[in-house]
Amino acid sequence: MTEVDLYDYLLKMKDRDFIITFEDGDQYYVTDIDFCFNIGLDGRRDDEPLDVSFDDCIDRSRRREQAIAEGRLKTPGVSWTSSHPSMPIAMTYSVRDIRSIWDCDKHYHVYERHRPA
Numbered sequence: 001m002t003e004v005d006l007y008d009y010l011l012k013m014k015d016r017d018f019i020i021t022f023e024d025g026d027q028y029y030v031t032d033i034d035f036c037f038n039i040g041l042d043g044r045r046d047d048e049p050l051d052v053s054f055d056d057c058i059d060r061s062r063r064r065e066q067a068i069a070e071g072r073l074k075t076p077g078v079s080w081t082s083s084h085p086s087m088p089i090a091m092t093y094s095v096r097d098i099r100s101i102w103d104c105d106k107h108y109h110v111y112e113r114h115r116p117a
Helices: 003-012 062-070
Strands: 018-022 027-029 045-047 049-053 078-080 088-094 098-103 108-112
Touching (some): 062 078, 062 088
Antiparallel strands (some): 049 088
């Protein structure tokens, strides 16, 4: 499945009981993901970002912990509060960052990224 096809699939299924697992191990329900794509001048999507709030992570967010440990400048894609002390609050993922999609109703993976052997 191409990245565009996967993003389109998620857009169609955004109200389903799916769990998205990203490469960093963080998991989010698809209903908690903000699909905030941009339309270019040619009428096509320029990108396919997936924005999530760390507070919506199913377990403790590994990416949030990494951001706290490494700091703002070493954690691309992480959004921070403007208050002091600044804290990480959200992450922008790409479709390329999706490791798997689990269908909670049917109890199987509807998508798993295959890694080369």
